[in-house]
Amino acid sequence: MRPTASAKVLVTSLSPDAVNHNAAIRAYLRDGFAEVLDAGAVRDSPLELAEEAIAGFRPSLVVGLGSVAVEAAPLRSLARSARRVGARLAFWLHDDPYEFDYAPRAEALADHLFTNDRWALPHYRHPSVSHLPLAACRRTHLRPVRPMAERTLDLFFCGAAFPNRIALLERAQPSLSGHRVEVFGAGWPASLAFAENTRLSAAAMADRTSAARLVLAVGRDLDIANRRYRLPASTPGPRVFEAALAGTPQLCFTAGLEILDYLDEGREILLFDDVQEIAEAIARSHREPAAFLAMAERARARVLDAHTYRHRAETILAAMAA
Incomplete structure (x- = not known):
């Protein structure tokens, strides 16, 4: 997924905003991608509207950010929507290791996993996992x-x-x-x-x-x-x-x-x-x-x-x- 003119990224959350205390990070990451690509190549959406946003925007990459602990979150629908438009799907999990028991939910759906915690990394069973700490937002x-x-x-x-x-x-x-x-x-x-x-x-x-x-x-x-x-x-x-x-x-x-x-x-x-x-x-x-x-x-x-x-x-x- 090289930062070319054709790359388009949609950033979404992995839990509904009604129960998501870290929804602001979604905008931080959107701004980060906009600095690398350009503003027109990046959008963000709450999970509740992500399927519609994927269908309309047709991104090449969907990044789901947050926690997979909410059982009612429509993560399978998110994965289907991404694959329907040919997008790759990455999950960036930011509550490791505190919610690591939910890891199989993420492993079953994403093409690549990013974990916020280095010690959680070797405990994943997914073939494609990276360590990625959270960060700060310039804006x-x-x-x-x-x-x-x-x-x-x-x-x-x-x-x-x-x-x-x-x-x-x-x-x-x-x-x-x-x-x-x-x-x-x-x-x-x-x-x-x-x-x-x-x-x-x-x-x-x-x-x-x-x-x-x-x-x-x-x-x-x-x-x-x-x-x-x-x-x-x-x-x-x-x-x-x-x-x-x-x-x-x-x-x-x-x-x-x-x-x-x-x-x-x-x-x-x-x-x-x-x-x-x-x-x-x-x-x-x-x-x-x-x-x-x-x-x-x-x-x-x-x-x-x-x-x-x-x-x-x-x-x-x-x-x-x-």
């Missing part, structure tokens, strides 16, 4: 790198209140008193005084990220359907790339070292495994603002060079051409 997440003196927050985090995140922030809370801390998302307990159960838009999250001296990066530890192999997550989620593009230094909880394949420790990101290190990093950002600003600039440049949805679109096209 939505890119912000100027603000001087440290202009930043109104010491620490920012945005995300769902998974048990491991609650436990970490509860342990850190005593050492964070006196610091300007904001946590947004859903499900946060009242015991965390700095947490607010408010969902932010992607643009608002990028704005708040840009206003912080440090952003906390803590992965998810909650399985939905991962009983078969009980796979631990390996690849960092998209927030790492999004925060870097927003121009803020990051403090990443060390659950694994794959993060170092994307950002260099000490130069582009900081790692920690003890909650006391959070307050220490905040204090250091005040003592060494120039070093933290340089770290943010390097991470932003790294993501712009390798981890936007344009780069992921290029990878998909190359894999589908192989």
